[in-house]
Amino acid sequence: MEKEYICIACPIGCHLKLHVGADKSLEVSGNKCKRGEVYAITEFSEPTRVVTATCRLGLENLERLPVKTTKPILKDHINPLLKEIYSLKLEAPIRRGQTIIKNFMNTGVDVVATRSAG
Amino acid sequence: MKEYIFDCVVIGGGAAGMAAALEVEKSGFDTAIVEREEHLGGILLQCIHNGFGLHEFKEELTGPEYAERFAERVQASSVKVFLESTVMELSESGEAAGMHELHCYSSVYGVFLLKARSVILSMGCRERNRGNIGIPGSRPSGIMTAGLAQRLVNIDGYIPGEQIVIIGSGDIGLIMARRMTWAGCKVHAVIEIQPYPSGITRNIVQCLEDFDIPLYLSHVVSEIRGKDRIESIRVTPLKNGIQDEENSFEIKCDTLLLSVGLVPENELSRKAGIELSPQINGPLVDSFLMTNKKGIFACGNVLHVHDLVDYVSRESRSAGSNVVKYLNSTLTGVQNKVKAGANVRYVVPQKFNFQGDNQFYMRSMIVKNGAKVEVRAGNIIIKTVNHNHVQPSEMISISIKKEELEKISGIPDQQLEISII
Numbered sequence: 001m002e003k004e005y006i007c008i009a010c011p012i013g014c015h016l017k018l019h020v021g022a023d024k025s026l027e028v029s030g031n032k033c034k035r036g037e038v039y040a041i042t043e044f045s046e047p048t049r050v051v052t053a054t055c056r057l058g059l060e061n062l063e064r065l066p067v068k069t070t071k072p073i074l075k076d077h078i079n080p081l082l083k084e085i086y087s088l089k090l091e092a093p094i095r096r097g098q099t100i101i102k103n104f105m106n107t108g109v110d111v112v113a114t115r116s117a118g
Numbered sequence: 119m120k121e122y123i124f125d126c127v128v129i130g131g132g133a134a135g136m137a138a139a140l141e142v143e144k145s146g147f148d149t150a151i152v153e154r155e156e157h158l159g160g161i162l163l164q165c166i167h168n169g170f171g172l173h174e175f176k177e178e179l180t181g182p183e184y185a186e187r188f189a190e191r192v193q194a195s196s197v198k199v200f201l202e203s204t205v206m207e208l209s210e211s212g213e214a215a216g217m218h219e220l221h222c223y224s225s226v227y228g229v230f231l232l233k234a235r236s237v238i239l240s241m242g243c244r245e246r247n248r249g250n251i252g253i254p255g256s257r258p259s260g261i262m263t264a265g266l267a268q269r270l271v272n273i274d275g276y277i278p279g280e281q282i283v284i285i286g287s288g289d290i291g292l293i294m295a296r297r298m299t300w301a302g303c304k305v306h307a308v309i310e311i312q313p314y315p316s317g318i319t320r321n322i323v324q325c326l327e328d329f330d331i332p333l334y335l336s337h338v339v340s341e342i343r344g345k346d347r348i349e350s351i352r353v354t355p356l357k358n359g360i361q362d363e364e365n366s367f368e369i370k371c372d373t374l375l376l377s378v379g380l381v382p383e384n385e386l387s388r389k390a391g392i393e394l395s396p397q398i399n400g401p402l403v404d405s406f407l408m409t410n411k412k413g414i415f416a417c418g419n420v421l422h423v424h425d426l427v428d429y430v431s432r433e434s435r436s437a438g439s440n441v442v443k444y445l446n447s448t449l450t451g452v453q454n455k456v457k458a459g460a461n462v463r464y465v466v467p468q469k470f471n472f473q474g475d476n477q478f479y480m481r482s483m484i485v486k487n488g489a490k491v492e493v494r495a496g497n498i499i500i501k502t503v504n505h506n507h508v509q510p511s512e513m514i515s516i517s518i519k520k521e522e523l524e525k526i527s528g529i530p531d532q533q534l535e536i537s538i539i
């Protein structure tokens with residue numbers, strides 16, 4: 001199997017090819033440096049992203065409060081996480097950095113407020 | 119009418135205004151910020167994604183976090199902040215030479231007048247809209263700029279539509295493609311007239327490819343359809359720059375977001391008689407970031423559109439420190455011209471001096487790997503810097519030390535020319 005990626009570890013943006021062998025071996029080509037190899041392999045085996053979104057707050061001048069994950073989380077976890085974030089209704093006052101969701105699905109990742117309110 | 123006198127008044131309390139004001143206040147000058155909105159922070163407050171502050175704080179922050187860190191410093195300082203207040207007019211004082219007057223209107227304080235020996239312009243930029251790009255067809259509702267949509271979704275909690283198409287592949291549009299998807303909308307396509315995307319690769323990958331959103335390069339929206347609300351658009355590919363009607367197709371949507379570029383916000387400056395660069399729409403400034411009006415300086419997106427807030431903060435601190443010198447009457451130095459050379463769209467500032475170090479910001483006109491930025495004065499090469507990669511969407515900055523200019527300091531009327539080769 002062949003997979004294609006654009007490396008985002010630096011602005012050059014090499015076009016990478018990842019070859020997955022019958023024995024599950026991984027081989028990367030098209031990368032100008034080692035970081036490209038690491039990038040393609042991580043994107044294939046366990047792609048993660050930092051998630052930023054907003055929670056309901058309902059203040060007159062701030063309807064939504066911005067939040068983020070403290071670390072990148074697995075892409076597969078993003079939709080359930082968003083669902084949980086959108087189901088919350090926060091109460092002011094809130095300080096920047098305050099934990100909103102603790103240890104989401106035992107991933108060790110928290111969701112914290114990125115803005116203070118109230 | 120209430121009147122206040124300051125040493126320095128900063129117009130706009132975004133990243134630029136806060137950094138500049140703090141720098142001036144630090145030296146003991148009475149400083150004020152006038153900000154139209156209810157909070158300090160400017161555009162950063164609606165940019166809830168991360169990717170800010172890697173240079174400034176050595177960690178990756180979201181826009182609101184970056185803004186709040188600066189706002190806390192402002193609150194802890196003696197800078198006077200007028201929120202919900204707009205500077206309506208800027209003019210020279212009729213009474214005292216070297217004084218500027220700012221006519222302000224506030225929904226809280228009413229009308230008031232500020233007088234100051236120095237002024238810093240940091241009003242940011244605004245987005246180009248449909249009028250600027252001229253798409254034919256009807257004028258239904260459901261069409262807005264990506265930045266407005268960003269504000270509606272992220273701050274007001276209002277989702278403007280469900281079936282989205284984005285015109286232009288600028289970073290705001292890309293960021294909004296992900297944001298709308300994560301908000302439960304369907305983003306059908308991003309349409310870009312150029313053969314290459316105008317946003318950075320990371321955003322192409324993480325905001326489009328992650329969600330299989332197609333990016334149509336070298337395509338235009340040739341028609342907008344719908345009566346009251348937009349119903350669909352017609353998309354036409356470009357073949358050698360000409361619309362290839364036969365291969366046009368239709369995309370149904372209820373919302374069209376425009377991400378077709380930003381322009382420095384300079385209505386106020388223009389009316390004040392400040393000379394603007396016709397090319398970038400920001401004030402023409404000397405090496406101290408001072409405009410043609412003595413005592414009026416500019417920094418941040420009002421001067422030229424930045425893609426990195428870290429550069430905004432750095433540039434604004436240097437504007438602030440020049441204001442301090444101006445107020446102390448120690449801002450002197452002959453100003454010589456800087457020209458944009460081959461493959462450089464513009465260079466800011468447009469002047470340099472021999473008295474100190476000079477920092478230049480520029481944009482490339484080309485996409486190239488293994489490029490060189492070359493600074494020369496006539497036949498003399500002052501400096502070359504290697505860049506792994508250059509592209510129009512990533513601003514380039516270069517600093518030239520005082521010593522590096524010694525080679526040419528004896529020669530009068532020297533011009534610098536910066537090229538990308």
Ligand SMILES: Cc1cc2nc3c(=O)[nH]c(=O)nc-3n(C[C@H](O)[C@H](O)[C@H](O)COP(=O)(O)OP(=O)(O)OC[C@H]3O[C@@H](n4cnc5c(N)ncnc54)[C@H](O)[C@@H]3O)c2cc1C
Nearest residue numbers: 130132133134154160161169204205241242418419426427
């Ligand atoms: C959508 C978007 C995404 C971005 N993403 C990134 C990113 O991922 N990483 C990064 O580093 N940078 C990013 N940037 C760039 C960076 O955030 C901005 O360049 C920077 O914040 C601009 O700061 P500023 O102070 O010049 O302008 P602004 O933040 O626009 O501040 C200008 C302020 O002036 C006020 N104002 C204007 N006129 C008046 C008046 N007449 N009277 C009173 N007040 C007035 C406005 O209300 C506003 O608050 C992004 C920018 C945008 C727009």
Ligand code: SF4
Nearest residue numbers: 007010013014033036
């Ligand atoms: S492979 Fe190396 S050189 Fe190529 S984009 Fe990735 S980090 Fe940059």
